[in-house]
Amino acid sequence: MMPLDGNSTQRTLTDVTAAIRTVLDQPDLDLTLASSLEDIPNWDSMDLIAVELECRYDILFELPQIDSFARVGDMVRAVAAKCHLRAA
Secondary structure, eight states, rough: OOOOOOOHHHHHHHHHHHHHHHHHHTTTTOTTTTTGGGSSTOOOHHHHHHHHOOOOOOOOOOHHHHHHHHHHHHHHHHHHHHHHHHOO
C-alpha cells in the first residue's frame, strides 16, 4: 500500500473513525491507527465498516482485503490507496 504523509493520514483516519462511529453507533469512540477490532466494544465484523467506507469513498474492497484488516491503520491505508488509484 502507498505511504501517506502525516496530513493525509490524519484526514483519512478522521474519516474512517467517523464511519466506524456511525456503523457502531458510538459517537464518542476514539480510534488510532493501532486500534484493532478487539479494542472496540460491539465491533465484531469488518464487513459493515467496509461497506460504509465503500459508500463514503465510492470504492470497492475485495473480500480478502477486508479479511486482512487487523487495525484501523490497515483500513486508512487501503482507503488512501484506492482513492489515489481512482484519482490517477
